[in-house]
Amino acid sequence: MPGPFALFKWQAVLRDWQVFAEGFGMTILVSVLALVLALVLGILFGMMGTAQTKPLRYLNRIYVEFIQNTPLVIQIFFLYNGLPYLGVMLPVFWVGMLGIGVYHGAYVAEVVRAGILSTPKGQFEAAYAQGFSYWGAMRYVILPQAKRMAYPPLTNLAVNLIKNTSVMAMVAGGELMYHADSWASSNLYYGPAYIITGILYIALCLPLATYAKYLERRLEVSA
Amino acid sequence: MKKIITLVLSLIMGLSLVFAAGCGSDPAPTASSGSGDAPDIKAVKDHGVLKIGVKVDVPKFGFKDPNTGKVDGMEIDLARALAKKILGDESKIEVQPVTAKTRGPLLDNGEVDFVIATFTITEERKQSYNFSDPYFEDGVALMVKKDSGITDLAGLNGKKIGVAQSATSKQALMDEIKKQNLKIDILEFGTYPEIKTALDSGRIDCFSVDGAILAGYLDDTTVILPARYSPQLYGVAAKKGNEGLTKVANDTIADMKSSGELDKILTKWGLK
Numbered sequence: 001m002p003g004p005f006a007l008f009k010w011q012a013v014l015r016d017w018q019v020f021a022e023g024f025g026m027t028i029l030v031s032v033l034a035l036v037l038a039l040v041l042g043i044l045f046g047m048m049g050t051a052q053t054k055p056l057r058y059l060n061r062i063y064v065e066f067i068q069n070t071p072l073v074i075q076i077f078f079l080y081n082g083l084p085y086l087g088v089m090l091p092v093f094w095v096g097m098l099g100i101g102v103y104h105g106a107y108v109a110e111v112v113r114a115g116i117l118s119t120p121k122g123q124f125e126a127a128y129a130q131g132f133s134y135w136g137a138m139r140y141v142i143l144p145q146a147k148r149m150a151y152p153p154l155t156n157l158a159v160n161l162i163k164n165t166s167v168m169a170m171v172a173g174g175e176l177m178y179h180a181d182s183w184a185s186s187n188l189y190y191g192p193a194y195i196i197t198g199i200l201y202i203a204l205c206l207p208l209a210t211y212a213k214y215l216e217r218r219l220e221v222s223a
Numbered sequence: 224m225k226k227i228i229t230l231v232l233s234l235i236m237g238l239s240l241v242f243a244a245g246c247g248s249d250p251a252p253t254a255s256s257g258s259g260d261a262p263d264i265k266a267v268k269d270h271g272v273l274k275i276g277v278k279v280d281v282p283k284f285g286f287k288d289p290n291t292g293k294v295d296g297m298e299i300d301l302a303r304a305l306a307k308k309i310l311g312d313e314s315k316i317e318v319q320p321v322t323a324k325t326r327g328p329l330l331d332n333g334e335v336d337f338v339i340a341t342f343t344i345t346e347e348r349k350q351s352y353n354f355s356d357p358y359f360e361d362g363v364a365l366m367v368k369k370d371s372g373i374t375d376l377a378g379l380n381g382k383k384i385g386v387a388q389s390a391t392s393k394q395a396l397m398d399e400i401k402k403q404n405l406k407i408d409i410l411e412f413g414t415y416p417e418i419k420t421a422l423d424s425g426r427i428d429c430f431s432v433d434g435a436i437l438a439g440y441l442d443d444t445t446v447i448l449p450a451r452y453s454p455q456l457y458g459v460a461a462k463k464g465n466e467g468l469t470k471v472a473n474d475t476i477a478d479m480k481s482s483g484e485l486d487k488i489l490t491k492w493g494l495k
Contacts, residue, residue: 003463004331008350084424170417171426172385172410181324182411185388187347188327 004191013192023179031162037101042108049113067106080171096168104161111153115146155212159205261467275302276321276335282439283492297492298339323389330462343391344458354458355472362451363395364434383408385418385427395453
């Protein structure tokens with residue numbers, strides 16, 4: 001049977017499974033590290049977004065608006081091809097991790113900010129009354145409550161982050177999409193290649209998305 | 224759990240639909256109706272225009288002039304000759320830009336009748352598409368920055384080479400690297416301009432693709448090394464099953480070779 005899904009093309013995918021496995025591993029590694037970076041940045045900037053001092057709030061706005069209103073593709077392209085002109089040659093792995101981490105950090109910041117704002121003001125006042133400082137109240141009273149609100153959207157962000165690692169394909173990033181592109185464009189067995197790649201992404205994202213749904217449901221019950 | 228099962232089931236059904244469409248669109252094996260024209264040729268004639276997939280980022284072969292917006296090059300001239308042969312009018316062509324990634328799918332789904340896009344003939348690709356006899360032969364070449372002082376492949380030891388996503392140049396280089404016992408990273412990019420950008424920014428130390436294509440990207444800061452590796456043969460590709468179209472392509476190329484027309488076009492574009 002000829003056509004894009006001919007049997008021999010599927011056999012070729014299975015024969016070259018290591019190509020896909022290598023990319024899959026890289027995608028997971030970049031995703032995990034970028035997620036950690038995004039969470040750290042997001043919590044930091046999210047708290048700044050609700051701070052009383054204006055400069056901190058401005059800093060939060062600059063970061064969030066700048067990142068959210070430019071395409072990830074351009075940010076990655078800048079890190080990859082722009083920075084070398086400024087004398088900074090980041091390895092492509094770092095380009096991917098930093099680019100994707102910083103990009104999603106902005107979204108995490110908004111989720112964290114919303115979580116903090118959704119915590120009743122009385123909680124702050126009660127914490128102050130107990131002698132907590134602003135950061136102390138944040139750490140021990142507000143964030144633990146905000147966390148519950150923020151969990152479901154954060155899990156969805158993690159799903160998006162995983163999918164967005166595919167932009168690294170553009171700069172020869174060595175992750176799943178890059179290997180799929182490379183393999184499929186050399187022998188033109190693109191049919192099975194992209195289906196397998198899609199299934200691998202589903203294998204990563206679907207459990208997370210399902211977990212997000214579960215968290216959301218639990219939130220409704222407890223709220 | 225039930226939801227997941229439903230999802231998996233619908234996914235499988237979706238996939239099988241794609242399969243069915245893939246099989247269904249295969250034309251019945253040439254029933255060779257007495258009317259003379261193969262069904263694929265007849266389809267083109269009924270349509271009244273020949274749809275061709277060409278490159279728009281390869282100067283001299285298929286390049287879109289940013290000033291005029293017109294796509295022109297040696298491969299477009301070849302497309303015109305094919306239109307003349309099939310439809311009797313060389314202006315009856317409709318060009319569509321393709322990349323290494325899209326040219327296969329566009330042939331498969333019938334969006335284009337031919338792909339004439341610096342498409343190297345390989346055994347592996349012949350299993351998926353019909354290739355005509357070659358109309359051009361070229362070797363893989365290396366472009367480096369002038370100030371790098373690199374003069375041969377060995378000078379790139381421990382460095383990085385950027386190639387386009389189409390393994391013919393990658394494979395050729397890997398064979399040569401192995402032969403010379405070097406250690407060179409090969410990175411793949413989607414389009415030629417992306418590779419040139421990466422060379423300019425210092426991300427890669429060498430831009431490698433077929434020599435004639437490379438010539439289109441030469442500027443004051445770069446130089447093309449004299450070495451050429453494993454000759455690449457370019458062919459006109461058609462969908463598997465469209466044997467009629469491939470035969471026309473072969474006839475046309477043979478005619479153009481014997482009449483000297485092909486040489487004339489190559490000279491016109493400075494490819495000879």
